[in-house]
Each structure stands twice: as structure tokens, then as C-alpha cells.
Amino acid sequence: MGANEALNTQASGQGFDVARVRSDFPILDVRVNGKHLAYFDNGASAQVPTQVINRLSRYHESEHSNIHRGVHYLSEMATAAYEQARSRLKKFINAAEDREVIFTRGTTNTINLVAQGFGRAFVGAGDEIIVSQMEHHSNIVPWQMLCEEKGATLRVIPMDDSGQLLLDEYQKMLNSRTRLVAVTHVSNVLGTVNPVREMIELAHAQGTPVLLDGAQGVPHMRVDVQDLDCDFYAFSGHKMCGPTGIGVLYGKAELLEKMQPYEGGGSMILSVSFEKTTYAAIPDKFEAGTPPIAAAIGLGEAAEYLESIGMDAITSYEDELLGYATDALSGIDGVRIFGNASDKASVLSFNIEGVHAHDVGTILNDEGVAVRAGHHCAQPLMKRLGVPATVRASLYLYNTTEEVDQLAGAIRRVQQIFG
Numbered sequence: 001m002g003a004n005e006a007l008n009t010q011a012s013g014q015g016f017d018v019a020r021v022r023s024d025f026p027i028l029d030v031r032v033n034g035k036h037l038a039y040f041d042n043g044a045s046a047q048v049p050t051q052v053i054n055r056l057s058r059y060h061e062s063e064h065s066n067i068h069r070g071v072h073y074l075s076e077m078a079t080a081a082y083e084q085a086r087s088r089l090k091k092f093i094n095a096a097e098d099r100e101v102i103f104t105r106g107t108t109n110t111i112n113l114v115a116q117g118f119g120r121a122f123v124g125a126g127d128e129i130i131v132s133q134m135e136h137h138s139n140i141v142p143w144q145m146l147c148e149e150k151g152a153t154l155r156v157i158p159m160d161d162s163g164q165l166l167l168d169e170y171q172k173m174l175n176s177r178t179r180l181v182a183v184t185h186v187s188n189v190l191g192t193v194n195p196v197r198e199m200i201e202l203a204h205a206q207g208t209p210v211l212l213d214g215a216q217g218v219p220h221m222r223v224d225v226q227d228l229d230c231d232f233y234a235f236s237g238h239k240m241c242g243p244t245g246i247g248v249l250y251g252k253a254e255l256l257e258k259m260q261p262y263e264g265g266g267s268m269i270l271s272v273s274f275e276k277t278t279y280a281a282i283p284d285k286f287e288a289g290t291p292p293i294a295a296a297i298g299l300g301e302a303a304e305y306l307e308s309i310g311m312d313a314i315t316s317y318e319d320e321l322l323g324y325a326t327d328a329l330s331g332i333d334g335v336r337i338f339g340n341a342s343d344k345a346s347v348l349s350f351n352i353e354g355v356h357a358h359d360v361g362t363i364l365n366d367e368g369v370a371v372r373a374g375h376h377c378a379q380p381l382m383k384r385l386g387v388p389a390t391v392r393a394s395l396y397l398y399n400t401t402e403e404v405d406q407l408a409g410a411i412r413r414v415q416q417i418f419g
């Protein structure tokens with residue numbers, strides 16, 4: 001039995017049947033340049049299973065209307081489906097209450113909402129906000145904008161060469177001026193799973209709330225926001241088998257209630273006059289205008305889909321696949337892997353000696369392999385790594401060891417071409 005077969009057999013033995021999972025994703029049958037598509041750009045956007053596609057169709061075929069407004073049948077159907085999606089998401093991340101789940105347009109929109117809603121209410125001149133060296137631009141720029149506006153300071157937790165945050169430095173940074181800690185749960189470049197529980201405890205000991213950027217966390221592992229005790233958790237639908245244009249802000253009710261609204265408009269008010277407007281309770285206060293109704297319903301279905309497979313089963317399958325891929329790529333001379341934290345999710349960033357990441361990405365595409373090449377919206381991290389760009393293979397539940405072999409073969413092809 002080859003290593004490949006052994007892994008698949010073992011994985012199936014644990015109840016993970018990757019062939020069955022793949023049959024849920026029609027797009028995986030697309031051929032690229034006449035070759036099998038090995039889709040490793042899941043960190044950017046994951047693919048969508050038939051269950052979600054069908055749910056979106058059913059909504060459009062028999063339930064579509066605007067929500068929270070109508071007294072007619074379709075409006076009631078759409079409202080019920082939208083609110084059911086909120087409940088599904090609440091269950092998925094184990095929030096305490098439905099109203100702690102706010103639908104947004106995605107992680108970026110969520111973090112901007114908190115930067116404005118929390119920042120306008122609680123951050124002032126001389127205050128500090130802590131982020132880390134490995135943040136995506138979405139968890140840097142909104143805080144920078146807020147700091148500029150308020151005269152506050154952005155502080156950055158450094159990391160070591162393996163891609164792990166220096167917790168001693170973090171602890172030293174926390175002080176009575178720290179208003180918020182905003183860190184990524186999982187790095188989109190290094191795959192590092194940060195020790196967020198410990199980081200939250202340290203921040204809370206100072207009375208400081210914590211936002212976790214869960215864009216790369218929620219799709220790959222069981223997230224229990226009550227167990228983590230995070231104050232805010234941000235994520236996107238399109239990285240967890242859901243549609244684009246939808247995401248979630250989880251926030252503790254007591255904090256959300258104290259925050260300023262982010263956008264003003266319809267649906268987020270109790271009453272409006274030219275003299276004074278009063279705001280609706282959460283979650284409506286943060287959902288101004290017509291939300292992406294279909295996308296929210298699709299996201300609820302995606303959460304159900306992932307749960308039907310089992311988040312723990314997904315994590316352990318991905319762990320095995322990551323181990324297999326790490327071995328395969330480390331065995332190729334001239335390949336440098338970035339990020340080897342002890343706790344790592346299924347992201348593999350690398351460079352090939354003497355070849356620019358974009359050229360690697362282009363040739364891999366010729367071989368049917370889809371990866372992302374570039375700075376991955378993490379320029380400060382690239383600077384820390386001392387490279388302008390990396391190639392990133394981000395694995396998901398439907399990837400196989402055969403596809404990893406295809407990736408390794410394609411890398412050898414790049415080396416032949418650049419000889």
C-alpha cells in the first residue's frame with residue numbers, strides 16, 4: 001500500500017470519505033488545460049457544494065422577497081429563512097443568543113464595523129490598539145484609520161521565525177491604555193493557529209476586549225465563541241463553502257449594545273425625525289438597509305453542510321493532508337516553506353529558489369493546479385519574512401493526496417523550465 005492509499009484508507013477509517021465529499025462539489029470536475037483541477041486556493045475562496053447551490057435556487061424559486069417589512073406570504077417566508085440562517089450560525093459558533101450574530105458583507109466589513117462602532121464609542125487620544133505582525137490588511141488598515149482619527153497608537157505583537165507570536169512581548173504591551181486586541185485566529189499566509197485562548201485571558205485580566213479575525217479559522221476548525229470567551233469574532237461566508245458577499249460579526253450582546261451603529265438607514269431605527277433618531281436593538285442596529293438575504297440563507301446552509309460532515313473530522317483530515325503535503329514539498333530541493341508553528345492549519349506557503357512566485361503560479365496553472373501567488377494582503381508579514389511574495393497552497397476538505405502529488409509534480413516542472 002502506498003503512502004497515498006494509506007492516508008486515504010486511514011482517513012476513511014475515521015469516517016472521512018473524501019470521494020463522497022468531492023461528489024458534493026460539481027465544480028471540482030472542471031478540467032484546466034485538459035488536466036484534473038487541483039484547487040488549492042481555498043484560503044481566498046472555497047468552493048460551494050450542491051446543497052448550498054440548491055438552497056439558493058429554492059430561495060429564489062419559491063421564497064424570495066424583502067425581509068422584516070412585508071405582511072405578505074413571501075416576505076414572511078424570506079424573513080423566516082433569513083432568521084433561521086442566523087440561528088444556524090449561532091449554533092455553528094455556539095454564540096449564547098441569536099442577536100449576537102450580525103450579518104455583514106464579509107470579514108473586512110465586519111472589522112470595519114467594529115473599528116467604527118466600537119472605536120467611535122470607546123477609543124480616544126492616547127489609547128492603544130494591539131494587532132500582530134501576521135495580520136491580513138483587513139485587520140490592520142481599519143485600526144490604523146481609527147488610530148489616525150482618534151490620535152491613538154497601533155502596537156504590533158512581533159513573531160519568531162517559525163511564525164509564532166511572542167507572547168512575552170504581547171504581555172508587556174498590554175496596559176491600562178489598551179482599548180482592544182485584534183488578532184487573527186489563523187494566519188492566511190503561515191497557517192499558524194494562534195494561542196488565542198491564552199491571549200484572551202491575558203487581555204481580559206487587563207479588562208481589554210479581544211476581536212478575533214476568524215476568516216481562516218471558522219472554515220477549518222470547531223469554533224466555540226463562548227468557550228474562547230472572545231468579545232468579537234469575524235468571518236466570511238465564501239471561505240466556508242458559502243456564497244460571496246456575506247459574513248458574520250459575532251459580538252457579546254453587552255458590548256454590541258453599547259456600540260455606535262456603523263451605517264445609518266432603513267431597518268436599523270426605532271424612530272426617525274429631523275430632530276432625533278433612535279436606534280433599533282441588536283442585531284438590527286447593525287444591519288442597515290436590505291441585507292444580502294439569499295447569501296445569508298446560503299451561509300446558513302453551508303454551516304449545516306460543514307456540521308453534517310463534522311468540524312472535528314474536517315480538522316483531522318486536513319491535518320493529515322497538511323502533513324503529507326509538508327513532507328512532499330520539503331523533499332524537493334530548492335523549495336522553502338514559510339511557517340512551521342507547532343499548531344498549524346492547512347496552509348502551505350512556499351517559494352522556489354530563483355523563481356518569482358507569480359511565475360510559479362502561472363506554470364502551476366498550466367499543470368491544472370490553482371494556488372495563490374503574491375503578498376496575500378499581508379505586506380507587513382512579507383517584510384518580516386524578507387520576501388516580496390510567496391506561493392500559497394491552502395487545502396480544504398475536498399483535496400486529496402493525489403492532488404498534492406500533482407502539486408509536487410508541477411513544482412518539479414517549474415524547476416525544469418527554470419532549470
Ligand code: C6P
Pocket residue numbers: 043044045106107108109136138139184186187188213215216236372376377
Ligand atoms: N484572505 C486570502 O487569499 P474578506 O475578503 O473580507 O472575505 O476577508 C478578508 C480577510 C481577513 N482576514 C484574513 C485572515 C483573511 O485571510 C482574509 C481574506 C484572502 O488570504 C483574500 S486576500
